[in-house]
Every structure is written in structure tokens, then in C-alpha cells.
Amino acid sequence: MDRKPIIFIDGGDTLIEEGSNDRDPLTDIVITAMPIPGALETLRRLKNEGYTVCLIDNVKSESVSNVFGINGHIDCFASISTSEETGASKPSKEIFEDAMTKNSLSDDDKPDIIMIGNSCRDDIAGANRFGITSVLMDWSPRYNMTPQTADQVPDYIIHSPGEIFDLLERIEKRR
Ligand SMILES: [Mg+2]
Numbered sequence: 001m002d003r004k005p006i007i008f009i010d011g012g013d014t015l016i017e018e019g020s021n022d023r024d025p026l027t028d029i030v031i032t033a034m035p036i037p038g039a040l041e042t043l044r045r046l047k048n049e050g051y052t053v054c055l056i057d058n059v060k061s062e063s064v065s066n067v068f069g070i071n072g073h074i075d076c077f078a079s080i081s082t083s084e085e086t087g088a089s090k091p092s093k094e095i096f097e098d099a100m101t102k103n104s105l106s107d108d109d110k111p112d113i114i115m116i117g118n119s120c121r122d123d124i125a126g127a128n129r130f131g132i133t134s135v136l137m138d139w140s141p142r143y144n145m146t147p148q149t150a151d152q153v154p155d156y157i158i159h160s161p162g163e164i165f166d167l168l169e170r171i172e173k174r175r
Contacts, residue, residue, distance in 0.1 A: 003112055004051055005171055007164075008099055008132070010090075010117030011057040013140035015039040015161065016067055030063035032070055036139055042161040043076040051168075054099040056115070058083040058090055058122060079103055090119070091126030107131075114171065116164065119143055120152035128153075135167060 012018045013036070020034035046053050053076055057064060061082045068074035079102035081095050088094035096115075100106070105113070113132040117123020118140055127134035128151045136154035138145045139161075147153045158167050 004049075005133075005168060006103070006105065006109065006113045007046065007051055007053045008056050008096070008113060008115040008127070009053060010115075010119070010123050011055055011059060011064065011067075013118040013142055014116060014123075014137050015043070018140070018142060027060075027062075029060050029066065031066055033067045035071055036161055038160055038162040040071055040073050042164055043073050046164070047076040052078045052103060054078055054103060055080045056090065056095055056099055057081070058095075060084045090117075090122040091129060093126075093130050096126060096130045096132075114156075114167075116158075118145075120145065120147045120154070124154045125149070125151045128155075133171070137161070137163075 015036060016033045017036050021030045022032045023030050043053065055064065055077045059082055061084050064080055064082060079099055081098040083089040083095060086095045086098045110131045114135055115123055115127035115132055116135040116137055118137050120136065124134045124136055134154045135156045135158060137158050139159055156167055158164065
């Protein structure tokens with residue numbers, strides 16, 4: 001493979017600190033939220049280096065446009081797939097298929113795709129079942145990081161957004 005990996009990535013507790021979410025009490029839509037340290041710099045650098053980064057998040061679409069609109073980094077995503085828009089939540093394959101369609105990707109591209117997220121149940125099992133590389137980011141202690149089933153075991157583990165670059169180097173070397 002001579003192509004850069006394509007990055008599917010989760011939002012809550014992977015790029016945005018969920019504990020900082022300020023929600024509208026009536027709609028439950030997130031109005032503002034703080035990024036995880038290094039997350040925005042990482043998104044910008046990935047875009048500048050030509051990586052395709054696709055947000056795949058179990059959230060309402062307006063929460064994404066609010067949070068990444070305010071922080072000025074929504075342009076870093078090649079596509080945004082939310083559970084609200086697709087009617088399916090990770091680990092269901094339909095939300096991953098939405099990102100595939102939006103980026104004109106096919107099954108042949110799956111060896112090039114990595115999914116980064118903080119949830120063994122949603123992100124890792126979803127990626128493993130979908131047939132793409134799974135990367136657990138265990139920055140947040142909010143959820144249990146111990147796989148409960150065989151399909152929740154990640155291919156790689158990183159600890160912060162900034163480690164994505166070392167990971168990409170490792171993955172590209174292994175090819
Ligand atoms: Mg998450």
C-alpha cells in the first residue's frame with residue numbers, strides 16, 4: 001500500500017472532553033465543550049498533511065456543528081457521520097457505511113482505514129466487526145477500557161491525540 005491511512009475518529013472523549021459538555025436542557029444538544037489537550041492541533045496537522053479524517057459519532061448533528069464550529073476546526077473533517085443523521089449508532093455498521101459512501105470508499109479500501117475511539121463497546125467492536133483497524137485511545141477514565149468480549153480487543157492502544165502521529169508511522173512502516 002502506498003496510500004496514507006484513512007482516519008475514522010470518534011468525538012466524545014476522543015477529541016472532546018465529555019465532562020465539559022454544556023447541553024441545552026430541553027434538546028440535550030451540546031452548545032459548547034472543551035477539546036482534549038492536543039486534539040485540535042492534531043486535527044489541523046492531519047488535515048495539513050493530507051490525511052482524510054472522518055468523524056463518526058453517536059451524537060446529534062447539531063452538537064457536532066456547535067462544538068467544532070465554535071472551536072474553528074469543523075473544516076478538518078472530510079465527512080461527518082452522526083447517529084442522528086444515519087439512524088444507527090456505533091457499533092452498528094450503518095454509521096461506518098455512511099462514512100464510506102461520503103468518501104467514495106469501498107471494501108478494497110478497508111485495509112487502509114483505521115478507527116480511533118475511546119469505547120471498546122462502540123468504537124473498537126464496531127471497527128473490528130466492520131473489518132478495519134481499531135485503535136483505542138484511553139485518555140479518558142470515564143468508561144471501562146477493558147474489553148468485555150473478543151471483538152472489543154483493539155489492534156492498537158494510544159493514550160492521547162498527539163500520539164496519533166507515532167501510530168500512523170508505526171502502521172505505515174508495517175505495510
Ligand atoms: Mg467517545
